[in-house]
Amino acid sequence: MSVPSFDVERIRKDFPILSRELPGGRPLVYLDSGNSSQKPNQVIxxxxxxxxxxxxxxxxxxxxxxxxxxxxxxxxxxxxxxxxxxxxxxxxxxxxxxxxxxxxxxxxxxxxxxxxxxxxxxxxxxxxxxxxxxxxxxxxxxxxxxxxxxxxxxxxxxxxxxxxxxxxxxxxxxxxxxxxxxxxxxxxxxxxxxxxxxxxxxxxxxxxxxxxxxxxxxxxxxxxxxxxxxxxxxxxxxxxxxxxxxxxxxxxxxxxxxxxxxxxxxxxxxxxxxxxxxxxxxxxxxxxxxxxxxxxxxxxxxxxxSIGMDAIKQHERELTGYALEALREIPGLRIIGPRTVIARGGTVSFTLEGIHPHDVGQILDDVFGVAVRVGHHCARPLHLRFGIPATTRASFYLYNTTAEIDALVRGLHHVQKVFG
The missing domain is CATH 3.40.640.10 (Type I PLP-dependent aspartate aminotransferase-like (Major domain))
Structure with missing residues (x-):
């Protein structure tokens, strides 16, 4: 649960893009804030x-x-x-x-x-x-x-x-x-x-x-x-x-x-x-x-x-812990990075055995409206160190919810069925 003062649903209303529908009526699930965050009305x-x-x-x-x-x-x-x-x-x-x-x-x-x-x-x-x-x-x-x-x-x-x-x-x-x-x-x-x-x-x-x-x-x-x-x-x-x-x-x-x-x-x-x-x-x-x-x-x-950086950090810590636990249920998924929330932020990069990250990202977007980043994320030497060409990356921010992580997990199960 989020800290009592952190009202993520109220925060989401500040970001107009989060309420839009993608083609086909898919709701947008934006899990790419490590790439670039969305903007609230107050900034716009x-x-x-x-x-x-x-x-x-x-x-x-x-x-x-x-x-x-x-x-x-x-x-x-x-x-x-x-x-x-x-x-x-x-x-x-x-x-x-x-x-x-x-x-x-x-x-x-x-x-x-x-x-x-x-x-x-x-x-x-x-x-x-x-x-x-x-x-x-x-x-x-x-x-x-x-x-x-x-x-x-x-x-x-x-x-x-x-x-x-x-x-x-x-x-x-x-x-x-x-x-x-x-x-x-x-x-x-x-x-x-x-x-x-x-x-x-x-x-x-x-x-x-x-x-x-x-x-x-x-x-x-x-x-x-x-x-x-x-x-x-x-x-x-x-x-x-x-x-x-x-x-x-x-x-x-x-x-x-x-x-x-x-x-x-x-x-x-x-x-x-x-x-x-x-x-x-x-x-x-x-x-x-x-x-x-x-x-x-x-x-x-x-x-x-106005929201408070400590509250934002706590919310993201809880999201990250939830995501790390939820992703463990997916067979063949390998997290690249720490497996606990200790000294880590809300970015989770992973590979799916036998499936290229580009295919993962494409299906997540096309079928589920889940926006993640795929590739080497402008950190190619790090990927070379782990012996992989690319990863799929989900990154969380103050406006994300556990329901969106659930959508990511459902999408990854679907990806495995497509390539199964």
Whole structure:
């Protein structure tokens, strides 16, 4: 049972898409929030109202609309800063997604115009990630290694879907410049313990980044508690719009980093042969930003806060426990990741013996209206580690119910009959 204050049926009424019927009269069962969450009326209406009544470019115009739009944009920054416990609003950088946020940090390393020793990277230096990363937290570091001659290394994953820290002291060493790991795996659901890795990084003088795209929407994340140097996440997974992401970084580090993009509004002064740059956060927000998307993200923060992140986490924990138990009844189903709710989130990836995930997903959608994701989920190295090309992934959020998990289970039984 959900906690008494969590009224999932009331919450579902906030999301208009959840009441629609698919072709053939099938009700929509949306179990793909790890890919992208659905949007409540509160976010949709806020974005529509801004476009209809207040839209103008920000930080440029002195007229009434310019002031209103700038105020709404910067208010969204304040909301995000409060939501993640940022010590300063100026440490919140708006990007277009988490991928851009991670690339922004990776770009600072080995950049010849950066004279700060903490960002100097070259042959003999090392970058450490994990085997369970999304491609967004692999490829930018591969590119950095290729640019600089540094070596990319990674933590392995156990058969149970946990990070192996057996080689922690050897992997994170005096040659390590940065460690960048996922907070919650988008495939396994595993929630990683940051503190032992951070302690070792601090011991050897390395910086540390966390990809929190799958954790910020589902649990209380406080950057002060995490105590890392950089955190990236995205808006579209937390009932906000696409096209908006966030990089949080320690102010002293952001001040030391060179701009990622050059253009309007990130400057202090420009001459034909040189430029000086605006203070944080605008140094990293070149050009016209995602104005309405930022306003929508602010509304998403308001919405999640009104429900309570602890309540959301508890609801998803109960859903996940229910799903893990229900899926055990299906013969030939193999869960990829932890089999218990301990240190894991509401993402369950699995295979069905002898049936390709693409066929599973197609039948679930066509017959039962159950939307899941199939493939390698932008985490191909993790699938290679488990010796499989793809998985079927069901991911839960605040608006999901046990009845929807029951629909998934019925659908999987039907899939087995079709291929039986």
């Amino acid at each position: 209406d806020t974005m529509r109202e801004h476009l209809a009544q207040h839209y103008s470019n920000v930080g440029r115009a002195l007229h009434a609309l310019g002031s209103e739009s700038t105020e709404a944009y910067e208010a969204a920054r304040d909301k995000v800063a409060g939501f993640i416990g940022a010590p300063s609003r100026d440490e919140v950088i708006f990007t277009k997604n988490a991928s851009e946020a991670i690339n922004l940090v990776a770009y600072a390393f080995g950049n010849p115009i950066n004279t700060d020793d903490r960002f100097r990277v070259g042959p003999g230096d090392e970058i450490v990630i994990t085997e369970m990363e999304h491609h967004s937290n692999i490829v930018p570091w591969q590119l950095l290694a290729q640019r600089t001659g540094a070596k990319l290394r990674w933590f392995s994953v156990t058969d149970e879907g946990r990070l192996s820290l057996d080689d922690l002291d050897e992997l994170v060493n005096e040659r390590t410049k940065i460690v960048s790991i996922v907070h919650q795996s988008n495939v396994l659901g595993t929630v990683n313990s940051i503190s032992p890795i951070l302690a070792r990084a601090r011991e050897v003088g390395a910086l540390m980044m966390v990809d929190a795209s799958q954790s910020v929407p589902h649990q209380r994340v406080d950057v002060d508690d995490l105590d890392v140097d950089f955190v990236a996440f995205t808006g579209h997974k937390m009932v906000g719009p696409s096209g908006i992401g966030v990089l949080w970084g320690r102010r002293e580090l952001l001040d030391a980093m060179p701009p990622f993009l050059g253009g309007g509004e990130m400057i202090e002064a420009v001459w034909m042969d040189r430029s000086t740059y605006a203070p944080l956060p605008h140094k990293f927000e070149a050009g016209t930003p995602p104005i309405v998307e930022a306003v929508g993200l602010g509304a998403a923060v308001d919405y999640l806060t």
